[in-house]
Amino acid sequence: xxxxxxxxxxxxxxxxxxxxxxxxxxxxxxxxxxxxxxxxxxxxxxxxxxxxxxxxxxxxxxxxxxxxxxxxxxxxxxxxxxxxxxxxxxxxxxxxxxxxxxxxxxxxxxxxxxxxxxxxxxxxxxxxxxxxxxxxxxxxxxxxxxxxxxxxxxxxxxxxxxxxxxxxxxxxxxxxxxxxxxxxxxxxxxxxxxxxxxxxxxxxxxxxxxxxxxxxxxxxxxxxxxxxxxxxxxxxxxxxxxxxxxxxxxxxxxxxxxxxxxxxxxxxxxxxxxxxxxxxxxxxxxxxxxxxxxxxxxxxxxxxxxxxxxxxxxxxxxxxxxxxxxxxxxxxx
Numbered sequence: 312x313x314x315x316x317x318x319x320x321x322x323x324x325x326x327x328x329x330x331x332x333x334x335x336x337x338x339x340x341x342x343x344x345x346x347x348x349x350x351x352x353x354x355x356x357x358x359x360x361x362x363x364x365x366x367x368x369x370x371x372x373x374x375x376x377x378x379x380x381x382x383x384x385x386x387x388x389x390x391x392x393x394x395x396x397x398x399x400x401x402x403x404x405x406x407x408x409x410x411x412x413x414x415x416x417x418x419x420x421x422x423x424x425x426x427x428x429x430x431x432x433x434x435x436x437x438x439x440x441x442x443x444x445x446x447x448x449x450x451x452x453x454x455x456x457x458x459x460x461x462x463x464x465x466x467x468x469x470x471x472x473x474x475x476x477x478x479x480x481x482x483x484x485x486x487x488x489x490x491x492x493x494x495x496x497x498x499x500x501x502x503x504x505x506x507x508x509x510x511x512x513x514x515x516x517x518x519x520x521x522x523x524x525x526x527x528x529x530x531x532x533x534x535x536x537x538x539x540x541x542x543x544x545x546x547x548x549x550x551x552x553x554x555x556x557x558x559x560x561x562x563x564x565x566x567x568x569x570x571x572x573x574x575x576x577x578x579x580x581x582x583x584x585x586x587x588x589x590x591x592x593x594x595x596x597x598x599x600x601x602x603x604x605x606x607x608x609x610x611x612x613x614x615x616x617x618x619x620x621x622x623x624x625x626x627x628x629x630x631x632x633x634x635x636x637x638x639x640x641x642x643x644x
Contacts, residue, residue: 336634338409344626345404348619349397354389355615356396359608360477363577372611392476395486399469400619403462408627411458411521418454419444451525452518459517460510467509468502474580497583505579508589512572516565520620523561528553550632555625562620566613571605573612 349356361375382388446454463470472489475481483489493501531553575593579586586592596604 340630341405341408344623345401349400395473406462455521456514456518508576527557558621558624
């Protein structure tokens with residue numbers, strides 16, 4: 312009896328898709344979610360920057376809005392800085408979601424058992440609302456902080472340009488012209504002004520956000536499971552509803568805890584000659600404007616972050632879940 316040569320089986324279709332294609336799709340899903348939220352909510356971001364740049368205690372949001380609306384082109388003025396904001400948030404979100412997914416997948420595969428969530432504690436509705444790995448609070452906090460800080464460093468030059476476009480201190484007409492002016496007057500370091508305050512803000516914000524977000528999804532899932540009204544239960548347990556509500560509440564909590572660093576960051580990026588570093592800016596702001604200056608723009612930032620995070624994570628998770636189902640169907644076929 313003749314023996315046929317041994318041929319190693321080719322990898323299934325789902326395995327071929329799951330490496331570079333999945334990484335690419337996480338990048339594109341993050342890009343789409345970031346662009347959506349940044350363009351829709353640019354006016355809130357601009358108003359936050361204008362309020363935070365003011366050093367006088369009498370300055371108010373109402374006066375800022377009145378000043379913008381009285382300009383020759385109020386609609387255009389409200390969306391000033393949309394291009395750098397879309398570039399920063401779009402590609403920043405793409406880098407963040409891609410690296411966050413990679414980190415969480417790696418922890419889920421190789422991390423210690425303590426980093427994994429006990430699946431028995433997660434409700435069925437929570438599991439169905441996300442295609443991402445289920446990790447412990449500590450693992451969520453650390454992976455979120457690392458991913459956000461890394462993406463923030465790479466996108467820092469665009470962030471500086473965005474803040475200066477939104478401010479009325481400068482009259483830049485193009486991104487290239489703004490970059491040349493910053494490098495000419497402040498050197499290459501000018502494009503990274505405020506990174507220390509940004510990292511101190513983003514690392515805890517992102518870590519707390521991911522931890523709050525995952526916990527809130529589990530909590531809302533359990534609330535849905537305990538509801539006896541079937542029609543109302545179907546609405547509560549909808550993945551979109553769970554993800555949107557969890558994203559909004561998590562962003563509000565994390566924003567409230569990290570706003571002082573955002574206020575410091577804005578001052579440094581707008582006036583690097585006056586505010587030399589994070590600690591100098593912190594002391595100067597408290598001495599000149601009082602402790603309330605550290606809470607400037609909090610309401611705007613909480614509202615903006617709640618909506619932007621809810622939109623971004625809902626769009627991202629929905630795109631990923633649809634892609635996962637399609638890849639599974641292709642693999643099964």
